[in-house]
Amino acid sequence: KGRILSGVQPTGNLHLGNYLGAIRNFARLQNDYECLYCVVDQHAITVWQEPAQLAAQTREIASAFLAAGVDGTKQIIFNQSMVPEHAQLAWIFNCVARMGWMSRMTQFKEKAGKDRENVSLGLFAYPALMAADILIYKATHVPVGEDQKQHLELTRDIAIKFNNDFAQPDFFPITEPLIFGAATRVMSLRDGTKKMSKSDPSDYSRINLTDDADAIAQKIRRAKTDPLPMPDTLEDAEKRPDADNLLGIYAALADQEKDAVVAQFAGKQFSEFKTALTELAVAKLGPIGAEMQRLMKDPGHVDGVLRNGAQRARAIAAPILDEVYRTVGFLKP
Ligand code: TYM
Incomplete structure (x- = not known):
């Protein structure tokens, strides 16, 4: 071992x-x-x-x-x-x-x-x-x-x-x-070419583990995207940093491969994808945030x-x- x-x-x-x-x-x-x-x-x-x-x-x-x-x-x-x-x-x-x-x-x-x-x-x-x-x-x-x-x-x-x-x-x-998983380098929600970081002055650039469901929803709604529909292929996604970042986050939270997530949302509107991502993020992160809050009181x-x-x-x-x-x-x- x-x-x-x-x-x-x-x-x-x-x-x-x-x-x-x-x-x-x-x-x-x-x-x-x-x-x-x-x-x-x-x-x-x-x-x-x-x-x-x-x-x-x-x-x-x-x-x-x-x-x-x-x-x-x-x-x-x-x-x-x-x-x-x-x-x-x-x-x-x-x-x-x-x-x-x-x-x-x-x-x-x-x-x-x-x-x-x-x-x-x-x-x-x-x-x-x-x-x-x-x-x-x-x-x-x-x-x-x-x-x-x-x-x-x-x-x-x-x-x-x-x-x-x-x-x-x-x-x-x-x-x-x-170094493994679909999100080994999570990028800022405000700029897909910058790393998500603890020290970014904008709280909208990151989802904090202690954020509640409302905050998570608001940050994903405001997350930067491009004006096109969702990417059709992994290659397409990789050329579009904001989309690529959100797809990677989805894949990691869902424990899926990124290409499967790309296929699932190919050509759809970002708004639809963001609704699904919010639901997933709240389901996966909510309990962790709540448990952290509980432990920090003790x-x-x-x-x-x-x-x-x-x-x-x-x-x-x-x-x-x-x-x-x-x-x-x-x-x-
Ligand atoms: P720190 O505190 O900046 O980050 C903690 C861990 O989170 C990872 N990480 C990220 N992963 C994906 N996307 C991101 N945007 C992102 N931002 C941070 C980091 O890679 C890290 O695994 N130098 C280390 C702390 C350290 C350490 C060690 C790590 C000190 N001693 C010994 C390993 C072994 C640091 O600043 O991590």
Whole structure:
């Protein structure tokens, strides 16, 4: 059985892309792997977070894992800062990774924009901490959305360089990304060429997991489309980003292949398709949103899940960090 680790940042506005690209798959993989699902609060503070909100957002993500069906008693749900071994290994990886590798990360380039002088040092080092999240458990598989692929390639590069530098060929595993489903890259509802994102200023660009049925309906009604009828073929759809995105979302929510969905709605009006999509989205997301709301009213329970998860995570991480320290040449306390 392989071991999975994946993480989600508690930066608010958890959305449909996070769900279809990652969180839904967390639950689907849990019978075939030993799983660790982490709320990465230390990654979140690479950009400013209000402390009181950070705590609430951390519970929101944990609630989403549970509401999506991850079993917190069988699998490990925890937050990153409760397991100090992540940051300890990240320091070593800061010394393994090269400036040049980090400079090529597209997520850094997008987030930093032109104002390189004023972004945090943590934002630059972000992918080394992510590699530590994964490798502190020697995880073999990482379920993520498409946008994390480059970070996972860097994780492999770090593992390979560490293994070579310290002449320990199989010390860290070469991690495999698990990117699957009909919606591995969900786009904005306002612009089919832009990724759906937590930080988009327009709330109409995304469906939040905590949106109620009315909000979901309104956002789908307002979603951008083109003036033509629905695409006839997959090739046609792929040339029309807004239509393609909505078809992908439908396919993922319905657990169908996208070409089957294209065939079902070929040549119809968007209004008809949007009615069907709304019904489907409300049916699939409504119960998850409601369960999240219920759990967020019970922070004691959620905190208990996180504390218990962190204890079990540390039991795996601590001996691996010990081995790393010995390998690097650090003296034992
Ligand atoms: P984050 O918090 O931005 O996103 C969480 C997960 O959601 C996926 N995702 C999407 N999938 C499809 N369409 C979208 N529009 C979309 N937006 C986000 C992401 O790919 C991710 O799987 N760096 C990570 C967090 C992280 C991590 C890790 C992940 C930290 N350590 C270790 C895996 C393993 C991030 O910022 O995800």
